[in-house]
């Protein structure tokens with residue numbers, strides 16, 4: 001334990017202690033804070049306080065509370081002098097903060113009463129908040145769940161990211177097409193604390209000069225170029241039912257005061273000096289909207305270095321305050337790389353240690369590799385980051401030299417272990433000898449880390465046997481591990497589905513399950529309790545009614561809440577196979593049309609619900625959205641069909657909408673081509689909310705099946721070990737398309753769903769271009785499995801039992817379990833228990 005330096009001398013501290021802010025604890029105190037914020041912070045009054053102002057004031061009242069705990073948490077960590085975790089992620093898909101803060105602090109009921117007294121409804125206030133949408137999909141949402149678990153489990157941890165001015169775009173559907181609208185979300189964000197005193201100057205471009213020091217050692221000097229300043233913005237992250245409040249630090253770019261060209265300014269060239277300013281601010285302006293795709297844009301590389309350099313400067317500055325020796329750095333600091341986006345951190349730390357702190361290369365490299373861990377989130381080749389050597393040389397000349405040196409020393413060790421194996425050397429080299437040469441970021445991340453993990457068992461096996469297999473030979477199997485993803489039950493059960501959470505609490509002995517999700521297993525003891533099952537079913541129905549009203553309000557389509565709700569919401573991607581789903585829907589439509597009215601009456605009504613964004617440049621994904629909407633336009637107004645089939649496209653799927661959609665699902669679709677979805681995490685959310693899954697043997701579906709039992713999941717399709725042979729056969733053998741699927745294609749091409757040419761490429765991808773995603777191979781088993789779903793759904797009593805059993809067995813998929821595995825197996829950090 002060490003003493004903390006305080007800026008206020010001892011004799012004056014009494015005054016501070018006397019006035020320490022404690023924050024409200026009851027309704028009256030809460031109301032007082034809200035009124036104070038309305039009247040002073042917002043300069044409004046009871047004469048002009050709308051729901052927006054009430055939301056802002058409520059949030060500020062909670063923010064004040066959080067920041068008191070945040071300060072104490074930081075001080076506790078500094079005093080205890082323990083190891084901290086730093087989670088570096090270019091995406092944090094946080095969603096809304098207010099409801100989460102109220103629940104985690106345990107004062108939602110207090111706030112409900114207070115808001116009521118002041119003339120508003122808490123639900124309306126919560127709805128005012130704009131999602132913090134600083135991410136694309138699963139990768140960014142995983143980072144957000146991890147922050148919740150880190151705080152809830154009392155780990156000393158910080159998240160580091162970028163404060164984008166524009167988050168992921170808003171999606172509008174116009175005439176069936178996706179249109180992107182910028183998401184400007186920072187007008188007034190009550191959850192962030194600008195730290196104008198916490199800044200870091202970041203260098204770009206320039207050149208490297210080498211000199212000799214007094215001992216004849218060569219020293220590199222990175223000189224010239226331009227400077228951009230990083231400003232810290234902090235967001236408090238409250239843990240659930242604990243005072244621990246961690247920090248998410250997001251960097252914003254601005255022109256450095258030195259950079260603002262006063263020469264130009266004084267010469268009257270005001271416009272160009274403002275242009276420089278704007279160029280600097282561009283770095284943190286926008287989140288790249290690609291999911292599972294690397295587009296290699298220069299500005300993206302600038303974002304990566306800007307964020308990584310600012311974060312490392314901050315981490316190193318904090319370490320240096322402890323006055324420890326450098327070799328102790330890995331005992332104080334664990335840094336996790338969320339995918340390869342922050343891999344330059346490996347190079348930057350080596351640069352700091354060698355060029356600035358004067359350590360020897362080997363000692364520095366030991367520190368670096370002991371500090372970092374790398375999580376891989378995909379095997380898709382188009383998502384693996386590579387940067388042209390020329391671009392790196394231009395933007396970060398010293399870093400490129402260091403990468404070459406890292407590669408040289410690495411290849412020397414490979415050469416020793418595998419003498420005369422030239423193929424091995426070229427295959428594992430961090431530099432790809434292509435035209436142009438490229439830096440392979442995943443390889444750099446592996447070489448620079450002490451642990452590499454995948455995010456579900458199948459995925460971790462696949463990376464070890466395919467894309468990284470040579471690295472397993474070189475480093476040994478111990479360096480590679482699996483940490484199956486998880487989700488936070490606070491947001492994804494307690495917050496999204498409060499009635500179910502209360503029912504579970506009543507059957508498992510209180511809200512303990514929110515801290516230890518394995519407690520859910522107690523639910524199985526109540527499975528024969530008729531009243532319990534009845535209430536369970538009623539809650540699901542009420543959640544479906546809520547979604548039904550939302551569909552009516554936003555799309556003016558009437559759906560029957562008693563129908564089976566079949567949901568696929570996620571980013572639109574060929575590998576996730578929304579096209580298989582919509583082809584299946586068309587097949588169902590054709591089957592219904594072919595029936596006699598009597599026969600139709602015997603069919604089970606179904607609502608097929610889709611949602612998700614396509615990357616703006618992903619043409620095929622946009623065509624898929626278009627087809628789904630066109631099918632909906634025809635089916636939804638077909639008088640032969642009525643309630644039997646409705647096709648819904650929910651606009652602008654995001655975290656807050658997921659909180660409404662997930663609890664309303666009977667069946668959700670996780671139907672990626674086997675071996676392509678690293679884990680998936682919405683599969684876990686749907687099951688936890690009492691919905692069943694139709695899915696392939698892919699990602700975490702496999703472990704969900706193992707946990708809940710194969711009788712409780714609808715699995716179908718090709719296994720990952722057979723995918724390669726089928727693809728080979730498509731390309732080199734004769735490829736015949738499933739006959740039912742061909743009928744679907746013929747219907748599309750007959751113009752039933754609008755201009756056939758619009759969907760020509762989608763059809764041709766299966767019929768003529770090798771069907772890379774095996775849509776035809778899996779079509780029949782998909783249709784057959786959907787038939788089984790219909791049959792089983794008719795037996796509601798058994799269906800509800802399956803749902804309850806599944807929920808009871810989902811304990812493993814908490815992000816708390818996941819974070820504990822990282823802490824023990826990768827970070828070697830321990831919780832800091834609060835007395």
Ligand code: GPV
Nearest residue numbers: 137138139292377378677678679680
């Ligand atoms: I790489 N993932 C993502 O959302 N965006 C990306 O750019 C990449 C991966 C996802 C995977 O696709 C999911 O299977 C996985 O569950 C998620 O990352 C979290 O690990």
